[in-house]
Amino acid sequence: MFTRRIVIVGTGYVGLTTGACLASLGHHVVCSDVDAAKVRHLSRGEVDILEPDLAELVRDGLASGRLTFVVGAARAAAEAEMVFLCVPTPMGADGGADLAAVESVTREIRDLLPHGCVLVTKSTVPVGTSARVTELVRREDVPVVSNPEFLREGSAVRDFLHPDRIVVGSASRDAAQQVADLYARLEAPTVLVDAASAEMVKYAANCFLALRLSYVNALAELCEHSGANIADVTAGMGYDRRIGSSCLRPGPGWGGSCLPKDTRALMQVSEAVDFDFSLLRATISANTRQREQMVAKIAEACGEGPESSLKGARIGVLGLTFKAGTDDLRDSPALGVAHLLAERGAELVAYDPGVRADDPRLEGIVTLVDDPYQAAKSAVGMVLLTDWQEFRTLDWPRVAAVLDGPVVVDTRNLLDPEVLHRAGVSWYGVGHPPMRT
Known part of the structure; x- marks a missing residue:
């Protein structure tokens, strides 16, 4: 069976799910974190994230020996075939993603990575991050790959093990294929693209979902004014194969750890290239109004x-x-x-x-x-x-x-x-x- 030695940097929501699921696919995974107390708890199989099946998957990985947890990425990275960056990229003061953690870890491990090790950005990062990481690594023998995650809270394990698609982007086709091969057992459609396109896919998908949600919320308000029933309206819409039924339920607005951050990050990217993304701006404004x-x-x-x-x-x-x-x-x-x-x-x-x-x-x-x-x-x-x-x-x-x-x-x-x-x-x-x- 095809297996890799993988290091996950960061044991937050994305990192822990990624590490536990890759271990369940047969890979040998070391998850690293700077929080020593958190590492001790995880090493005992104690998971404090409320996510179906995640704790069981962590305990199974520990029992099999395919999943371990360590403090700090440096020592583990020295023996890795692949390193996944799953560190936080919170919203910065300008609305864009704060890449301080990504850059800090890259500087910390770049001289320790074995020849041919693949460095993978799993965190949600703006277009151009792979190029920036490549500059920081300063090694032609260490390819950088973008492999965005598409995990929904509450169904993250299922989303990982039954994905709609796997998106991998890199200037190195061989490195991209190596990362894609990690998921071979999942038999999911694979999209191999350049790094910038892979980075854009994540933002494009999340911002489109935000747009749909803002649209249905506005439509619900219109229904109240016109005497229509939003449930009947969306049922009629959902049977159209071009539209589908997902994200057509009104509510108090969209939120969470991804959509607000990603919509504002894409706005910042747009402004940086002098593109007036008025549709996205209206989507964000509609959500505030909701x-x-x-x-x-x-x-x-x-x-x-x-x-x-x-x-x-x-x-x-x-x-x-x-x-x-x-x-x-x-x-x-x-x-x-x-x-x-x-x-x-x-x-x-x-x-x-x-x-x-x-x-x-x-x-x-x-x-x-x-x-x-x-x-x-x-x-x-x-x-x-x-x-x-x-x-x-x-x-x-x-x-x-x-x-x-x-x-x-x-x-x-x-x-x-x-x-x-x-x-x-x-x-x-x-x-x-x-x-x-």
Whole structure:
């Protein structure tokens, strides 16, 4: 069986998933990180990322001996056939990706890499990064390859092991093929391109998804004004093979660790080459407005109109993470809406099965409780902001009994309006006519 000795630099969301999955494919993987405590925990199979199947995959890799964890990349890199850079590339002050970690690691390991070792950028990086890394490496015998990840939180392991495609880009066709061969067992379509195109693919894909989401949110608002039903409209759209049904569900806006960062990074790339990407700019603006629209909807349903202050109004909140099935609050639209509600004077009591009460990002915004019925107690209304499936099966008559105001604003269109209606609760969705009691 074809196997490689691979070093993963960084054990965050992308790095840990990549390392564990490559080990499951039979490769020998060393995952390195600068956080010694984190390395100790991972070496014991303790995974603190809420991601289905990831902890099991890590423990299987440790048991097989194909997956190990070390502090620092230098020693491991000296024996690697391939090194994957999976370090953070956060949004910088100018909106572009901050490549400080990528550049720092490259400088640290460049003289330690064996002859012929392939250096792979897995982190999301702007167009031109492979060329920059090549300059920093200063070695003709170490090819640089771009191999962007397309992992969705909540299904990252599945996405890795059952990918839509593998994208690999490099000035060296041989090096690109070596990286593509790592995934041979997955039998996925492979796209071999130049490095700049591979880097652009990731941004192009994410920004297109953001555009679709902003479009359907705007369409939902239009449906509310015109009397149409967004669920029926998107169902009719989705059967068109040119469109499909993915990313056609309205909500409180898009967020998370990728789309906000990547849209702004592509805007920065556009500005750097003097290209007016007005369509992308409008997409970002529409997303900001969507959160404000949700607050106006909540204020109208729970207060005295869309512009009411909500000062002192107790509102129960269901969900704070950017996406169900994760514990990720990074740029969460749910948390963004909650923040705007708090600015209006609302007193928010929230429940989310994936969030810890001591998370500092909640301070001054919400009080977190460990029971959805406690969040509903004495509230003038409930707001569903994250589509955890368990919310569909709540005891809604019990919720109605403890609410001061029998109102639920469902920003995800997750709940069954008929169920709430029978419980004596008015339902307000997005892009739908409300169902009032």
